[in-house]
Amino acid sequence: MRDVYIIGTGIHPWTGFSEQVFADFAATAVDGALKDAAIEWTRIQSIMAGIFIYGGNAGHLSGQYLESIFGETGVPVVNVYNACATGSAAIRMAYNSVAAGETDTALAFGADVSPKGFLTAKSDNAVQDRDVIRWKMGGMPNPIYWALECTKRMAKYGTTEEDLALVKVLMSEYGSKNPDARFKKAYSLEEVLKSVYVCEPLRLYEICPVSTGAAALIITADPELIAKADKPVKINATTMGSAIYGDPTIRISALSCPAVAEAPMLSESYSASRQAYEKAGIGPEDIDLLELPDNSSWHYLVYLETCGFCGEGEADKMLRDGQTRIGGTLPVNPSGGFSSHGEALSAQAIWQVIECANQLRGRCGERQVEGAKVAMAQTYGLMGNSGTTILSI
Amino acid sequence: MENMANSVARIPNLVDWSTGEVRLMSAKCNSCGTYFFPKEHYQHRPGCSREGVEDVLLPSRGKLASYTVQHYPCPPPFKTEQKITPYGIGLVEFEAEKIQVAGIITDTDLKSLELGMEMETTTLTMYVNEEKQQVVTWAFRAVK
Ligand SMILES: [Zn+2]
Numbered sequence: 164m165r166d167v168y169i170i171g172t173g174i175h176p177w178t179g180f181s182e183q184v185f186a187d188f189a190a191t192a193v194d195g196a197l198k199d200a201a202i203e204w205t206r207i208q209s210i211m212a213g214i215f216i217y218g219g220n221a222g223h224l225s226g227q228y229l230e231s232i233f234g235e236t237g238v239p240v241v242n243v244y245n246a247c248a249t250g251s252a253a254i255r256m257a258y259n260s261v262a263a264g265e266t267d268t269a270l271a272f273g274a275d276v277s278p279k280g281f282l283t284a285k286s287d288n289a290v291q292d293r294d295v296i297r298w299k300m301g302g303m304p305n306p307i308y309w310a311l312e313c314t315k316r317m318a319k320y321g322t323t324e325e326d327l328a329l330v331k332v333l334m335s336e337y338g339s340k341n342p343d344a345r346f347k348k349a350y351s352l353e354e355v356l357k358s359v360y361v362c363e364p365l366r367l368y369e370i371c372p373v374s375t376g377a378a379a380l381i382i383t384a385d386p387e388l389i390a391k392a393d394k395p396v397k398i399n400a401t402t403m404g405s406a407i408y409g410d411p412t413i414r415i416s417a418l419s420c421p422a423v424a425e426a427p428m429l430s431e432s433y434s435a436s437r438q439a440y441e442k443a444g445i446g447p448e449d450i451d452l453l454e455l456p457d458n459s460s461w462h463y464l465v466y467l468e469t470c471g472f473c474g475e476g477e478a479d480k481m482l483r484d485g486q487t488r489i490g491g492t493l494p495v496n497p498s499g500g501f502s503s504h505g506e507a508l509s510a511q512a513i514w515q516v517i518e519c520a521n522q523l524r525g526r527c528g529e530r531q532v533e534g535a536k537v538a539m540a541q542t543y544g545l546m547g548n549s550g551t552t553i554l555s556i
Numbered sequence: 557m558e559n560m561a562n563s564v565a566r567i568p569n570l571v572d573w574s575t576g577e578v579r580l581m582s583a584k585c586n587s588c589g590t591y592f593f594p595k596e597h598y599q600h601r602p603g604c605s606r607e608g609v610e611d612v613l614l615p616s617r618g619k620l621a622s623y624t625v626q627h628y629p630c631p632p633p634f635k636t637e638q639k640i641t642p643y644g645i646g647l648v649e650f651e652a653e654k655i656q657v658a659g660i661i662t663d664t665d666l667k668s669l670e671l672g673m674e675m676e677t678t679t680l681t682m683y684v685n686e687e688k689q690q691v692v693t694w695a696f697r698a699v700k
Contacts (some may be wrong), residue, residue: 264599283631289567295633299566300693302660307645310624311658318671340660362624362645376677408601413647413658420647422621422654 164262167514169382169554170392170518170547171200177345177374177504180277185215186228188377189274192510193229193465196270202388204233208266208383210240211256213249213273213509216285219252225509229272239266247456248542249273250378250512251403251550256415260400267385273509274377281375293415299540301418305388305545306370308415310362310430313461317364320476321427324364327460328355329482331502332366334457337489338503340529343514345374346503369460374505375517377515380520394524399537399553404434406547429469431549432541436470439551441538447471449555451535452522454515465496470541470551494532497522515540516552523556558679563690566682570594571694572613578677579613580657580694586610589652614650614657617699620673621649621656625666637683641664646696648675658694674699 173195175188212226221228223547226240227261239260242385245252250273257269289295297303316322332352348366358368389395406414409512422437427433440446447470455466467478472493481487487495498504498518501511519538521527542550560563560573583595584616586608592598593614600606621644629639646669660667662680680695 285632287633290596293594296567296570296594297658298630299635300570300635300641301645301658302626302643302661302693303645303658304626304628304630307626307658309626311622311645311647314622314624314671360625360627364624384578413656417597418659420655421595421599422649422651422656453614511690 165264165384167258167382167384167398167437168389168392168395169380169398169520170388170395171196172520173199174182174514174517175345175377175430177376177507179345179375180279182376183276184216185222185225185274185359186232188276188375189225189229189272189379190232191308192269192377192379193233193272193275196381200381200388200392202381205236206268206388207238207270209238209257209260209269210273211253211269212240212242213253213513214242215275215509216244217276217278222424225274244405245548246544247506247508248403248512248544248548248550249509251401251542253554254380254513254516255401255403255545255550260397261382261384262466267390268381268383270379270381271378271513272379273513275375275507275509277373277507280490282312291417293418296420297416301373304364305415308388308413309370309459310365312465313364313459316461316465320479322464322479322502323353323498324356324466326479326482327364327369328352328404330457330460330463331355333488334496334502337497340498341499341503344503345500345505365459365461371458371501372505374507375428376504376507376514376518378510380513380516386513394521394556396520397434397555399445399555400439401503401552402435402438402442402523402550404438404549404551406431407434415549427469429465429543431547432466432469432543435551436541439553443553444535445553447493449537450539452495452497452519452538453495454498454518455495456541457496457502458506463495466479466541491532491533497527497530497532512542513551515542516554518552519554523554558609560679562688563679563681563692564685566691566693571679577616578679578694579616580677582614582653583609584612589657593655593657605664607632614653617674617676618648618650620646620671620675622671623661623669635683637692639666642668646649646675647694660693662697668698683692
């Protein structure tokens with residue numbers, strides 16, 4: 164396998180619902196990536212697209228729609244879906260194609276327009292689609308799942324409501340310094356603790372909404388393109404994990420979970436991160452900054468443990484002690500996280516990797532983590548999907 | 557148990573009241589020992605032969621392993637005639653079967669919920685259909 168570098172990144176800033184079509188958002192991100200890499204569109208030898216599930220034919224074939232905007236060149240275009248880890252799957256396919264020598268330069272992108280109203284069931288067949296059961300019979304929107312786990316955590320490890328609120332305080336402070344974030348207001352602990360409960364113990368400001376956004380990444384093993392790139396970033400590993408039998412976490416859209424743990428919590432992310440550590444020869448102790456999926460304040464805490472940055476039940480202390488702040492031992496989500504962005508399903512994993520790359524390239528202004536050399540982006544997708552990417556400069 | 561003669565589950569094969577008690581319809585794999593709910597939600601142990609999966613009913617009672625209180629109405633296709641928010645959602649553990657099942661909690665005194673308390677399976681009437689039947693889902697309530 165060859166060494167593979169990120170040479171170009173592009174983002175369409177995160178926003179709320181938009182009447183604009185997803186392909187235009189994608190094009191903005193891809194334009195940005197091409198400009199950053201200083202290459203022509205015709206240098207792209209494969210396109211790995213995260214699909215936009217609410218976009219019908221266009222969304223399911225997002226790669227073809229994108230390609231036709233820039234000009235069709237006959238290169239392989241693959242469209243992929245792995246829930247909220249969709250972008251991780253696109254990056255991994257692009258990486259594997261380039262690392263294996265199938266192509267020299269590849270594009271991975273994702274673009275999502277937030278649906279008007281609520282995310283809900285996508286079919287009406289309860290036998291083959293369990294999601295129908297949780298909506299029709301369970302009355303269980305996504306944050307319920309997180310709240311059920313959070314309640315367990317509070318009883319087991321003594322996580323407090325202040326800890327949950329403190330996560331939002333930190334995320335909003337960083338989000339206020341990120342021009343690409345959707346939510347730019349910094350909140351005090353008191354303001355967060357005064358926000359209404361959505362599902363106890365989680366409050367409105369402690370869960371992330373759905374958003375519109377697009378992100379694109381150009382990677383290459385072409386020595387000429389690497390040489391002329393502005394601070395190319397090495398991809399040390401990019402992996403996908405699935406769940407492990409006996410994982411006690413109740414997964415979104417499931418109606419049950421094992422009562423006896425025979426595997427780690429969030430085992431899909433445990434699997435993805437351990438594969439990445441192994442492949443990269445880099446461990447949690449070597450990581451200078453981490454972007455993790457803070458769909459809720461509970462995720463922020465548990466992901467530090469799942470990915471091995473501390474032992475079980477120790478994340479609250481890391482947070483309280485300031486270790487996860489910019490300037491601490493492990494800055495977490497200097498981007499402001501999902502809390503400041505919201506989920507743009509197929510784009511978010513790519514955006515997380517871009518934030519890591521931007522940090523390593525020293526492009527993050529007020530939220531810059533000084534001297535960062537190694538960064539990790541971690542995703543979380545429903546029903547056992549996860550991806551880990553480790554980068555270095 | 558209430559009179560369930562004129563009740564129908566909104567989705568079949570999930571909840572049973574034919575025995576005189578309300579019980580969840582599970583399936584057990586006799587090869588790897590795993591219980592599934594819904595019963596088609598197969599989650600075999602890796603390497604299991606997957607032979608001998610049989611339908612079973614879970615016991616009517618279990619223990620509250622976790623809960624939350626939902627403060628906003630669940631969006632469609634969830635549907636209830638009466639306003640039910642705020643409502644509890646519990647994870648009820650069936651110890652011998654090594655499974656926890658999620659469901660709405662029908663108790664209205666949500667402050668009295670405590671981890672570990674004994675819960676029983678019940679039904680919640682969501683609405684009345686065109687055939688004048690009560691359309692129900694499974695639910696849990698504290699054992700008094
Ligand atoms: Zn089995």
